Structure formats: structure tokens, C-alpha cells
Amino acid sequence: MKKTRMIGWLLLLIMSLVLIAPSMTFASSKVYHVPIEGEVEKGLQAFLQRAFNEALKNNAEAIVLEIHTPGGFTDAADEIAKLMDQARSKLKVIAFINTKAHSAGAFLALHADEIYMMPSATIGAAGIIDSAGNAAEEKAQSAWIAQMKAAAESSGRKPIYAEAMANKNIDMEKYRAPVGKFLTLSAEEAKEVKYSNGTVHNMQEVLEHAGLANSEVIDLNPMIAEKIVRIITNPVVVPILLSIASLGLVLELYSPGFGVPGIMGLSSLGLFFFGHTIAGFAGYETIILFVVGLALLIAELFIPGGIIGIIGGALMIISLLFAGANFVHMAYSILIAMFIAVIGMVIIMKFFGKKLHVFNKLVLKDATTTEEGYVSNVNRIELIGKIGTALTPLRPAGVISVGAERIDAVSEGSYIDVEKKVEVIKVEGSRIVVREYKEKAGE
Incomplete structure (x- = not known):
């Protein structure tokens, strides 16, 4: 009885599989x-x-x-x-x-x-x-x-x-x-x-x-990151990002403290490197190179000389070139960004020149004018019209004497022999110009 029941269940299972199998796909x-x-x-x-x-x-x-x-x-x-x-x-x-x-x-x-x-x-x-x-x-x-x-x-x-x-x-x-x-x-x-x-x-x-x-x-x-990467690495978006970055950093140099322009600039750079790193175009070495360059550029604000800033800027440009998907396109993108940064600097200096902050330390504003008390040499205008004697031939430079004073001078253009009398006709700073003196009748 027990065996018959087991055989029945087994037959039922087999029939079920036969009926279900045609509708099953693997x-x-x-x-x-x-x-x-x-x-x-x-x-x-x-x-x-x-x-x-x-x-x-x-x-x-x-x-x-x-x-x-x-x-x-x-x-x-x-x-x-x-x-x-x-x-x-x-x-x-x-x-x-x-x-x-x-x-x-x-x-x-x-x-x-x-x-x-x-x-x-x-x-x-x-x-x-x-x-x-x-x-x-x-x-x-x-x-x-x-x-x-x-x-x-x-x-x-x-x-x-x-x-x-x-x-x-x-x-x-x-x-x-x-x-x-x-x-x-x-x-x-x-x-x-x-x-x-x-x-x-x-x-x-x-x-x-x-x-x-x-x-x-x-x-x-x-993935969301890959969608963002597709936008960031688009050849049209890259120069826009770099332009925002350069303009933001330039504006930050003119602003006291650290504010919105700096955040805008660094965020754009962060997005650029994030996208190009995820896409496999930029490595960590390019990021390190850029950070070192930026640090040197900032150091230039406190260390006079200019060489450190030039090296820093060069390192930043090199890192951007090697971080891009295409070397030539990156070069164009960097040029566009630099052009926009220069325009931004010109506009800011034109309209906000008196309110400069950091650039006041970078731009030399003092002029060595006589109004400011600067004198590069003595202007001997009192010598004009004086008569002297050529102590050496003037070809056209030489030495003359006016009274008891020896003076370096140049002729007006022609050769003047030694012992000839000369007249001072022009004084341009340290340059004394003379011509051969022709005595007038009756002198």
C-alpha cells in the first residue's frame, strides 16, 4: 500500500514536469x-x-x-x-x-x-x-x-x-x-x-x-559618475571649465581674504581633474604636478624675484596638457582660458585699479619722476651756449674743457679736431652735444 502510494506520487510528478516543460525556457x-x-x-x-x-x-x-x-x-x-x-x-x-x-x-x-x-x-x-x-x-x-x-x-x-x-x-x-x-x-x-x-x-x-x-x-x-565625466570631458566644456577657473583665481587675487571667486576657480579645476581622472586621461602625477605649480605661484606673492612664479605657471600648464584627452585640444583650451583671464585682469585694473588687493604687491606703481624726488643724473642745462675747447678729437665722442672743467661730450655729427673751439648746443641728461665754434667777425 505504501509502495503503491509512492509510485503514484512519482507518476504525478513526472506528468507535471511533462506538462510544464514546454512552457519553460532556460x-x-x-x-x-x-x-x-x-x-x-x-x-x-x-x-x-x-x-x-x-x-x-x-x-x-x-x-x-x-x-x-x-x-x-x-x-x-x-x-x-x-x-x-x-x-x-x-x-x-x-x-x-x-x-x-x-x-x-x-x-x-x-x-x-x-x-x-x-x-x-x-x-x-x-x-x-x-x-x-x-x-x-x-x-x-x-x-x-x-x-x-x-x-x-x-x-x-x-x-x-x-x-x-x-x-x-x-x-x-x-x-x-x-x-x-x-x-x-x-x-x-x-x-x-x-x-x-x-x-x-x-x-x-x-x-x-x-x-x-x-x-x-x-x-x-x-553610472552617475560616468554621466558627469561625459559632460566634464566634452571638448566644448573643457575650455569653459578652464576659463571659469582662471577668471575665478584672477578675481580672487584682487579680493581680500578668500571668497566666492576662489571657490569658483578651485571648484572648476577640481571638476576638470575629477572628470579626466575617472575617464582615465589624467593620473595622480598630473594632479601633484598642478598642486606643486599652484603652490609655487602662491609663493611668488611673498617671495620677490619672479622666477618661482614662472616655474609654477609652467608646471600648471604642463600638468593640464598631460591631463587632457587630446594634447592639441588642451593647448587650445588653455590659450582660450589665458585669453579670458587677461581680459578679466584688464577690465578689473581699469575699473577697480584703486581697490586692488594682492596685485598691489605684484604691480610696481611708483614712478621715478622728478616730481617724486627721483633724479637719475644732473641735468647741466647751464652749459648751453658755453664756449669750450676740444681736449681730444671728437669722433663724435671726446673730451672738452669749459673753463677749468673737463666734460665728456659728443659732436653734432661732424669730426672736430683737437684744440678747436666748440659751443654747447644741447644737453640731454648726461649727454652734452657740441658743434665747432666759428668766431664771428669783430670777436
């Missing part, structure tokens, strides 16, 4: 879902570095980059593309374009193993422009076009369309891009030229098309 792998939003810049690179490292560490089968970007900076895109290429040997890299992948975004999408697009999404418009919004120089354009073609070739796609995205001299009239326009493909057009592996409506459809429907999806988003 996650066979991990897929990381990572957003690429906004401008492509160095801060995004730091976030994606963490994302790829985590995906590889946890043996993920794929990483899906959900792209929504108008483009960005080519140097940052190039570094991110290197991350993608290195990861492709160990996991599948998928680009999911939910709205647009333009310019640097298109470049990144082309480095993926597979591309999926929303019905309204577009890819292309990858012409390179400079910071002023104008077409970049021919050398930079040529290099970028080559990079776009190489990106397409690296993932087995026809390079002609990638080239047309960056080179408006390619005729793609079939896709509304005749000569003079950059190519931009819709989802269906991208699928037609095999730049898209399928048109999808959501992330789940991406996984189904990629054969990853039963995978565990891990959503990885930027």
Missing part, C-alpha cells in the same frame, strides 16, 4: 545591452571600456550596442572601434540602431558583426567637419574616408556605401545622394545593400534575429 547565455546615446566623445569611451571589460569578464556571448547618436569626435570613435574589434574575437558585437547612427555613429555601427535597425532608423551622413562646422581639410577627409571603407570591409560589407557616406563625390542618386551629398540609408535601404541584417521593432526582436532569444539580458547603463 537562459543559455548572457547578452549585455549597452546604450550609445548623445555625442561620441572620450567620456563615452570610458563607459564603453567598462562595459566591454565586464561583458568579457562574465563570458557573455554577445554585447548589443543600442545606438542613438548624431555623431561626434573621430578620435574618440576610433578608440571605441578598437574596443569593438578586440572584443569581436571573443563575443558577438551587435549594433541596434533605434533612431540614427550618423557620422561617428555610422563608423561604430560598421565595426559590429551584425546591424539591426528600427523601421524609422537611418545610418550614414558621415562627412567630417571641424569645430567651426566647416568641412575639414582635405588630409583629414581623406583619412576619414579610408577609415570608413576599412570599417565596412572589416565586417564583410561592401565599402562603396561607407565611402559614399563620407565622400559626397560618390554618385548615389538611387538613394537620394547624387554628387554633392553624403549618403544616408533608411532601414530598408540598408537591408537592401546588406548594411543591415534585419529591420526590428524592439530589443527582443534583435535577440531573436541574432539567435539569442533565450539569453539572459543584462542592461548596463552609465
